[in-house]
Amino acid sequence: xxxxxxxxxxxxxxxxxxxxxxxxxxxxxxxxxxxxxxxxxxxxxxxxxxxxxxxxxxxxxxxxxxxxxxxxxxxxxxxxxxxxxxxxxxxxxxxxxxxxxxxxxxxxxxxxxxxxxxxxxxxxxxxxxxxxxxxxxxxxxxxxxxxxxxxxxxxxxxxxxxxxxxxxxxxxxxxxxxxxxxxxxxxxxxxxxxxxxxxxxxxxxxxxxxxxxxxxxxxxxxxxxxxxxxxxxxxxxxxxxxxxxxxxxxxxxxxxxxxxxxxxxxxxxxxxxxxxxxxxxxxxxxxxxxxxxxxxxxxxxxxxxxxxxxxxxxxxxxxxxxxxxxxxxxxxxxxxxxxxxxxxxxxxxxxxxxxxxxxxxxxxxxxxxxxxxxxxxxxxxxxxxxxxxxxxxxxxxxxxxxxxxxxxxxxxxxxxxxxxxxxxxxxxxxxxxxxxxxxxxxxxxxxxxxxxxxxxxxxxxxxxxxxxxxxxxxxxxxxxxxxxxxx
Amino acid sequence: xxxxxxxxxxxxxxxxxxxxxxxxxxxxxxxxxxxxxxxxxxxxxxxxxxxxxxxxxxxxxxxxxxxxxxxxxxxxxxxxxxxxxxxxxxxxxxxxxxxxxxxxxxxxxxxxxxxxxxxxxxxxxxxxxxxxxxxxxxxxxxxxxxxxxxxxxxxxxxxxxxxxxxxxxxxxxxxxxxxxxxxxxxxxxxxxxxxxxxxxxxxxxxxxxxxxxxxxxxxxxxxxxxxxxxxxxxxxxxxxxxxxxxxxxxxxxxxxxxxxxxxxxxxxxxxx
Numbered sequence: 001x002x003x004x005x006x007x008x009x010x011x012x013x014x015x016x017x018x019x020x021x022x023x024x025x026x027x028x029x030x031x032x033x034x035x036x037x038x039x040x041x042x043x044x045x046x047x048x049x050x051x052x053x054x055x056x057x058x059x060x061x062x063x064x065x066x067x068x069x070x071x072x073x074x075x076x077x078x079x080x081x082x083x084x085x086x087x088x089x090x091x092x093x094x095x096x097x098x099x100x101x102x103x104x105x106x107x108x109x110x111x112x113x114x115x116x117x118x119x120x121x122x123x124x125x126x127x128x129x130x131x132x133x134x135x136x137x138x139x140x141x142x143x144x145x146x147x148x149x150x151x152x153x154x155x156x157x158x159x160x161x162x163x164x165x166x167x168x169x170x171x172x173x174x175x176x177x178x179x180x181x182x183x184x185x186x187x188x189x190x191x192x193x194x195x196x197x198x199x200x201x202x203x204x205x206x207x208x209x210x211x212x213x214x215x216x217x218x219x220x221x222x223x224x225x226x227x228x229x230x231x232x233x234x235x236x237x238x239x240x241x242x243x244x245x246x247x248x249x250x251x252x253x254x255x256x257x258x259x260x261x262x263x264x265x266x267x268x269x270x271x272x273x274x275x276x277x278x279x280x281x282x283x284x285x286x287x288x289x290x291x292x293x294x295x296x297x298x299x300x301x302x303x304x305x306x307x308x309x310x311x312x313x314x315x316x317x318x319x320x321x322x323x324x325x326x327x328x329x330x331x332x333x334x335x336x337x338x339x340x341x342x343x344x345x346x347x348x349x350x351x352x353x354x355x356x357x358x359x360x361x362x363x364x365x366x367x368x369x370x371x372x373x374x375x376x377x378x379x380x381x382x383x384x385x386x387x388x389x390x391x392x393x394x395x396x397x398x399x400x401x402x403x404x405x406x407x408x409x410x411x412x413x414x415x416x417x418x419x420x421x422x423x424x425x426x427x428x429x430x431x432x433x434x435x436x437x438x439x440x441x442x443x444x445x446x447x448x449x450x451x452x453x454x455x456x457x458x459x460x461x462x463x464x465x466x467x468x469x470x471x472x473x474x475x476x477x478x479x480x481x482x483x484x485x486x487x
Numbered sequence: 488x489x490x491x492x493x494x495x496x497x498x499x500x501x502x503x504x505x506x507x508x509x510x511x512x513x514x515x516x517x518x519x520x521x522x523x524x525x526x527x528x529x530x531x532x533x534x535x536x537x538x539x540x541x542x543x544x545x546x547x548x549x550x551x552x553x554x555x556x557x558x559x560x561x562x563x564x565x566x567x568x569x570x571x572x573x574x575x576x577x578x579x580x581x582x583x584x585x586x587x588x589x590x591x592x593x594x595x596x597x598x599x600x601x602x603x604x605x606x607x608x609x610x611x612x613x614x615x616x617x618x619x620x621x622x623x624x625x626x627x628x629x630x631x632x633x634x635x636x637x638x639x640x641x642x643x644x645x646x647x648x649x650x651x652x653x654x655x656x657x658x659x660x661x662x663x664x665x666x667x668x669x670x671x672x673x674x675x676x677x678x679x680x681x682x683x684x685x686x687x688x689x690x691x692x693x694x695x696x697x698x699x700x701x702x703x704x705x706x707x708x709x710x711x712x713x714x715x716x717x718x719x720x721x722x723x724x725x726x727x728x729x730x731x732x733x734x735x736x737x738x739x740x741x742x743x744x745x746x747x748x749x750x751x752x753x754x755x756x757x758x759x
Contacts, residue, residue: 230759234639235750239757246759261638262682265750266626266698284652291654292643294624296698299584300754303746408747413754437752443759459759463750465630466637468743469691473598476741479587479717480545481579484534487723487731 114175115214121147121180122167123221125189127448128228132195132202135222141165142223144185153178154211167218173211180207180219188454190248192222226453227277228446234259235435235463236266240297243269246277247286248454256288259463264288270297303437304385304412308361311474314339330358335472337361343386346370352378352407357472359383368394371404374433379470380407387411388438390420395427395445398452401460403433408467411438418442419459425450433462529730536561536724537734544720545738561724568737569716574665574707578717578737582701583623586745589706591690593714594740600691602632607685608711613673613695614665614704621700622647624655625673628696628748629681632689640681644673645698665705696745716740 123145124138141164148159154176160168180194196204197218203209211217230245237243237256247253255275256264267273267287273295275283287293308314318338322328327347331338333356343364352358354376360366365386371394372380382388388411394404409432411417417438422428422445430445445458540561543551552562569575569590581587591606615625624645631638645655664672677683683690695704706713717739725731746752 228759230757232750236748237751237757238749239751239753239755241753241756242758243756244758259639260636261631261640263639263641265641265748266643271756287654290643294651294653294655294698296583301746306744435747435750435752437746437749438754440755441751441753441757461750463639464637465639468630468694468747469600469637471743471747473741475743477744478741479737479739481737482541482734483578483736484732484734487733 116172116174117211117213117215117217119170119173119178119180119211119217119219120167121170121182121219121221122162122165123182123184123189123223124165126192126222126224128224128446130192130222130224132193132205132220135193135195135220138222139165142184142189145221146183147219148181148183150179150181175211175213175215177210178208178217180221182207182221184223188225188451189223190226190454192224194222195220224453225448225451226455228443228448228453228458230255230443230459231457231461232256232265233460233462234261234263234265234465235461236268238268238298240270240300242271243267243273245275245457247275247283248277250455252289253286254288255283255286258289259465261465264290264292265463266292266294268294268296270295300413302413303410304383304415307383307410307475308385311337311359311361314361317341333357337383340364343367346372349373350380351375352380354378356380359472359475362386365389367391368405370394372406373403374406374464377466377470379467379472381410381471381475382407383410384415385412387416387418389418390430392420392423393427394420394430395422396429396431397426398429398447398450398456400429401431401462403431403462405430405432405434406464407434408471409434409436409438413439416440416442419445422446422449422458428452428458429456430459431462432460434464434467436461525728526730529726529728530732532557532559532726533724533730534732534734535559536726537722537732538724540722540724541720541734541736544722545736548718550720559724559726561722563720563722566719566721567715567717568719569713572708572712574705575713575716576665576705577703579703580701581695581697581704583697583699584745586694586696586742586748587704588739588742589693589695590714590716590740591692598740602689602691604714605689605691606708606711606714607690608708609677609685610709611675611677611711612664612707612709613675613693614667614670614707615697615702616667617646617661617669617671618700618702623671623700623702624648624651624653624698625658625671625702625704626655626696626698627673627675628694629677629683630691630694631683632691633687637691640683642673642675642680643698644671646671647699651699665707667705670705692742694742694748696748 123142124135125140125142126134126138141162143163145162146159147162147168149156155173157170162168193205194207195202196209197220199216207219209217226248227246229247232255245255247255256267258264273282273293275286284293285291317340319325319341325340325342325344328344329348330350335357337359340360340362344362345367346369349371352374356378358380361383363385366382366384367389369391374380388409390405396402396404409417415438417436419430428445428447428450443459447453447456447458536555536559539555540563544563544565548565550563550565552560554560577587593601593604595601613627615623627642629640643655644658645651645653646658646661648655648657658671659674660672664670677685717737720736720738721733723731723733751757
C-alpha cells in the first residue's frame with residue numbers, strides 16, 4: 001500500500017512538471033467541465049484552470065509570479081495575496097497564457113492531473129472493547145472535539161468541531177501525507193486508538209496517513225473514560241501468574257500505595273507484571289513508593305482444605321441453625337466456626353463488633369448482598385470451597401475508601417472471588433479491608449459509568465494488620481521444630 | 488592295623504573339631520543377635536517413652552516424669568526460650584514458604600498477648616545465613632500499635648538486589664553478625680528506619696520471611712532482652728536396661744500463617 005502511494009506521489013510530481021510546461025494549453029473552465037469539480041481562479045490574472053485549492057499554510061512570497069514549491073514538488077506561481085497555487089496555474093508568460101475563454105483544459109498524455117480527496121474524522125466513546133468494530137458501532141460521539149491537521153500535513157484547512165456522532169469533513173484536500181490533530185473536550189477521555197478507513201475499507205491504524213488522488217479517508221478515533229484498574233494498600237500482593245493493572249495518572253501513581261504505617265507491601269508475581277498501559281514500559285516505577293517487586297513463586301496450597309483441617313475438619317453441619325441459607329443474617333459470635341454444607345447468601349449489613357468472632361466454613365459458594373464490617377477488635381472470616389461473589393449493590397461511590405467487606409476471605413484454588421459489576425454510582429467501587437486469598441480473582445468493577453476511571457481504582461484492597469492479632473488461635477500456625485540429640 | 492586305627496582317630500578328632508567350631512559359632516551368633524535385638528527393642532521403647540514425654544509436655548505445657556506401663560519412663564523439662572539477653576536463633580531452617588514471627592511482646596499463660604510488656608530497645612540486628620547457591624533475601628514486617636491502632640512498617644533486604652532488580656535494600660553488612668560468621672546483617676533502628684517511637688508505640692511483632700532461598704535466621708536484641716519466643720521441651724526416655732533416648736522440641740507461640748502477609752493472594756493471574 002505504501003509503495004502504491006509513493007508511486008502515486010511520483011506520478012503526481014512528474015505530472016505536475018508536465019502540467020506547467022509552456023506548451024500546455026489551458027482554457028477557462030467551469031465546475032461542470034473540470035473532472036474533479038474544481039474550477040479556481042488562478043493568479044492575479046483572470047484566467048481559469050482546473051486545479052486545486054490554495055494551501056493556506058504554504059504561503060510563498062507576495063511577489064507576483066514568484067515561485068514556490070508545494071508538497072508535490074512542482075513549482076507554481078503566487079498571486080497577489082501570496083497564496084500558492086498547486087498544480088493549477090501555468091507560469092505567467094507560459095504557453096497557455098492567457099487561456100481563451102470557453103476553452104477546456106487538456107492534459108498531455110503523460111500529465112495525469114490528481115483529484116482532490118476528502119478526509120473525515122470523528123471521536124467516539126467506547127468502553128472496555130476498544131476494537132475498530134466497537135468504535136465504528138459506537139453511537140456516542142464526543143461533541144466538541146476539535147479536529148485539525150499538524151503543520152507536517154499536506155494541507156491545513158481550518159479546524160472543525162465535531163457535533164454528536166457525525167464526522168467532520170475536510171473536502172477538496174490535495175494529495176499528500178496528513179497528520180490528524182485531535183483535541184477532545186476533557187482530559188478524562190483516554191485515547192484508545194484510531195482506525196483508518198479508505199473509501200470505507202479499514203486500511204490502517206493511527207492518526208496519520210497519505211491521502212491519494214480522489215481518495216476518501218476516514219479517521220475513527222476511539223476514546224474511553226479511562227479503563228478500570230486495581231489498587232492495593234499496605235499489604236503484600238502475590239499473583240502466581242500475570243500481574244497487571246494499568247495505573248493512570250493519579251496521585252500517588254502506584255499499584256500498591258502506602259498503608260497507614262507509611263509503607264507499601266512486597267508485590268510478587270510469577271509470570272510478568274505490568275502497571276503501565278504504554279507498550280514501551282511495564283511500569284516498574286508505578287509499583288509502590290518503594291517499588292519492591294519480586295519475581296518469585298510459592299507452592300500452590302489449597303487454603304480451604306488447609307484451614308478446614310485447622311478447625312478439626314468439621315463434619316456436622318450448622319445448616320439447621322439458619323432458616324434460609326439464601327438469606328443469612330449475622331449469626332451470634334462463637335468460638336467454633338459455622339460449618340455450612342452447600343451455598344449461602346448473606347442478607348443485610350453485618351457489623352462484627354468488639355469481642356465478637358465469626359468464622360464460616362462453606363463447602364459451596366458464598367454471595368454477599370450486604371456489607372461485612374468490623375468494629376473494634378471483632379473478627380470475621382469466610383473459608384469457602386466454591387466461589388465468592390459480591391453483589392453489585394455492595395460498594396461505595398467512586399472516591400470513597402470506606403470498606404464494604406472486612407475480614408479474611410479464603411477461596412479454594414479452583415474458586416473465584418468476583419467483585420461484581422458496577423451498576424450504580426452509589427455502589428460503583430469495591431473496597432475490601434483485610435486479607436483476600438483465592439485461586440482466581442474476577443475484578444469486574446468499572447467506574448466508567450461515573451466517568452471516574454481516570455481518578456480512582458475500581459477495586460481497592462486495604463491490608464488490615466489487626467487481623468494478625470485478633471485471629472483466633474485455632475486459625476494460627478503452631479510452629480514446632482523437632483530434633484533428637486545424644487542423651 | 489595300628490596305623491589304620493590311628494588314622495580313624497585322627498579323622499574323628501578333625502570332624503569333631505569342625506563340628507564343635509560350627510556349633511560354637513552358631514551359638515555365639517545367636518547370642519549376639521539376641522543382644523542386638525534386645526538393644527534395638529530397648530532403644531525403641533526408650534524413644535517411644537521420650538515421645539510420650541513430648542506429647543505430654545505439648546499438652547500440659549509443663550515438665551513431668553512418668554513410668555509407663557511398659558516399664559520405660561520419661562523425664563521432661565520445659566524451659567523458656569527468650570526472655571533473656573542474648574541472640575535468639577530460630578531452631579531450624581526457614582523456608583521461603585514460611586514467615587517467622589519474632590514476638591516483641593510477652594504472652595500470658597493462655598497464650599494471649601500482654602501488650603503492656605513490650606520490647607522497647609531501639610537498635611537491633613537481624614542476621615541470616617548466606618546460603619549456598621541462591622542468595623536469600625529477607626522481608627521484615629514490623630507490626631506495632633499506636634494509640635490503639637495497629638500499623639505495619641516494612642523493610643526488604645537483598646544482597647543480590649541489583650541483579651534481581653527488585654529494589655530491595657542491600658543489607659547493612661556481610662560477614663560476622665549475631666555471633667556467627669558468613670551472615671548477612673541488617674542493623675535496624677526502629678526510629679530512623681521505620682518512624683517508630685519504642686517509648687510510646689507498642690512493638691507487637693516482627694514477621695520475617697525469606698525470599699528466593701531458605702535461610703537460618705537469628706536476631707540479636709543487642710542491649711535488650713527479648714520477650715519469650717518459644718518453649719524448649721527436652722524429653723529423655725529410658726528403660727531398665729539403661730538405654731536412653733532424648734528429643735528436643737521447640738514450640739513457638741502460635742502466629743498467623745505467611746499467607747496473611749498479603750492483602751491479595753492469587754494462585755493464578757491477577758489482571759485488570
